[in-house]
Amino acid sequence: MARKTTARDVAEAAGVSPATVDRVLNGRGGVSPEKERRVLDWARSLKLDRALSLTAARTLRIAALIQPPVNPFHAKLAEEIARAAPVLEMFNMQIRVIHIAPAAPAEIAAKILAAMQTHDALIVSAEEDAGIAAACRAFAGRGPVVTLATDIAGSGRLGYVGPDNRRAGRVAGDLMGRFLGPEGGDVLMVVGMLAMRGQAERVEGLGAVFAERYPACRIAGPVESLEDGRRTGTLVREALVHRRGLRGIYLCTVGAREVVAALKAAGRRDVVLIVHELTAERRALLKAGAIDAVIDQNPEAEVRGAIDLLAHAFGRRDGPAPTHPPMIQIHTIENS
Numbered sequence: 001m002a003r004k005t006t007a008r009d010v011a012e013a014a015g016v017s018p019a020t021v022d023r024v025l026n027g028r029g030g031v032s033p034e035k036e037r038r039v040l041d042w043a044r045s046l047k048l049d050r051a052l053s054l055t056a057a058r059t060l061r062i063a064a065l066i067q068p069p070v071n072p073f074h075a076k077l078a079e080e081i082a083r084a085a086p087v088l089e090m091f092n093m094q095i096r097v098i099h100i101a102p103a104a105p106a107e108i109a110a111k112i113l114a115a116m117q118t119h120d121a122l123i124v125s126a127e128e129d130a131g132i133a134a135a136c137r138a139f140a141g142r143g144p145v146v147t148l149a150t151d152i153a154g155s156g157r158l159g160y161v162g163p164d165n166r167r168a169g170r171v172a173g174d175l176m177g178r179f180l181g182p183e184g185g186d187v188l189m190v191v192g193m194l195a196m197r198g199q200a201e202r203v204e205g206l207g208a209v210f211a212e213r214y215p216a217c218r219i220a221g222p223v224e225s226l227e228d229g230r231r232t233g234t235l236v237r238e239a240l241v242h243r244r245g246l247r248g249i250y251l252c253t254v255g256a257r258e259v260v261a262a263l264k265a266a267g268r269r270d271v272v273l274i275v276h277e278l279t280a281e282r283r284a285l286l287k288a289g290a291i292d293a294v295i296d297q298n299p300e301a302e303v304r305g306a307i308d309l310l311a312h313a314f315g316r317r318d319g320p321a322p323t324h325p326p327m328i329q330i331h332t333i334e335n336s
Contacts, residue, residue: 005046013042024058032142037315060093060314063115064123065108066148068099071227071254072279073299077125077148080303087304091311095123102227103193105129112139121310125149127195144313146306149297150198158313161305163297163328165198169205171328172274175293176206176248177214179272184216185247188239192227192253199252206250220246225253233258240266251275256282260290278331286336294331301326 007025011018016035023031024039031039036058069075081095088094098115100108108126112135115122122139125148126132133154136145140156147155149162176187189206191199203222210217220243225232232255239246240262249271251259256275263271275282278296285291305326311317 009046010039010043013046014038037313040315058092060091060120060310060316061118062093062095062121062123062310063098063112063119064095064148065098065100065111065115066125067102067227070229071102072281073149073277074125076277076279076299077303080300083300084303084307087307091307091314091316093307093311093314093316095307100126102127103195105131108132109135112136115139116142119143121313122146123148123306123310124152124155126152127193128152128197129195130154144310146309148302148306149299150196152197159309161302161309161326162198163326165201166205166208168276168295168297168328169202169207170209171205171330172202172250172295173206173209173214173217175274175295175330176250176272177209177217179274179292180214180217180247182216184214184218186218186220186243186245187248187250188220188236188243188246189222189250190225190232190235190253190255190259191222193224194222202252217248225255227254229255229258231255233262236262237266240268240271246271248272248274256285256291260285263290278329278336283331283336286331286333289333292332294336296329296331298326298329 007021008018011021016039020031020035021039024036064081066077067074069078078097081097098111100111105127109131112122116139121143122145124136133152136152136155136157139145144158145155147157147160151160189203194200207219210219220239223235225235232253236249236259249259259273272292274293275291276295278294282291282294286294308317
């Protein structure tokens with residue numbers, strides 16, 4: 001009769017102490033993610049009864065640093081995190097949303113370091129900044145870090161979950177070129193902050209497609225809204241006055257309603273408007289014909305991808321870690 005596997009067997013196989021195995025299997029914490037995963041993997045491999053379930057005993061706390069809900073995309077991220085509660089419960093994980101202000105890198109870095117004291121993992125969607133990257137690296141020394149929607153170079157992150165933003169910019173460029181036709185024209189590109197790596201990559205993608213296939217189209221800007229909808233409206237009104245050749249607007253930030261109002265006030269129904277993120281407000285504007293196309297990066301898939309990546313890192317998800325970026329989707333009035 002085969003001998004029943006014991007916690008000591010798991011400890012020897014995993015190269016840890018029996019006390020560490022006991023802490024992992026009984027959810028008492030105080031064990032690094034790498035050791036916890038090793039213990040759980042060996043416990044399952046050796047068929048230790050208590051470890052056959054994918055649901056581990058200890059609740060993992062994850063900090064998600066995103067912008068306040070005044071930014072419609074980040075509001076959608078928060079909504080999808082809330083909707084993911086059943087999945088999080090399955091993995092015995094909890095996500096706490098911590099709001100961060102854009103263009104405040106020192107404050108963001110401080111919030112990351114504070115979260116490091118009380119959380120096991122970090123999800124962050126922020127600008128590319130040396131101080132933020134350093135704080136992420138410090139966190140990564142204790143638990144996994146996932147960058148969401150926009151990447152941060154030098155962050156020591158476990159992985160990036162989000163769209164290929166250069167490709168998104170190229171898609172916008174192709175749509176704009178087709179809408180404007182052979183005569184082309186100036187296209188005002190409004191971004192939140194160029195310090196957001198994803199937005200800078202969209203600028204690159206748009207410019208590359210214009211140069212390759214639509215030479216009559218020219219980028220005006222890009223200009224930065226600093227994630228302020230009223231500033232977005234002001235930038236567009238100024239461009240309508242000073243750029244007589246303006247024929248398109250590519251909006252990668254907040255302020256869709258303000259842009260539509262500025263175009264209406266100027267009587268410019270001929271200006272093509274392409275925006276990102278299919279929020280409820282933007283869907284309504286699309287249905288009304290005020291927006292020509294919406295490029296959506298599927299925040300639901302992004303949130304789920306980040307959760308799956310962390311669950312895999314902690315040994316709470318079988319199968320390979322997710323590697324494919326969420327696919328962007330194009331919406332027009334016909335499929336809104």
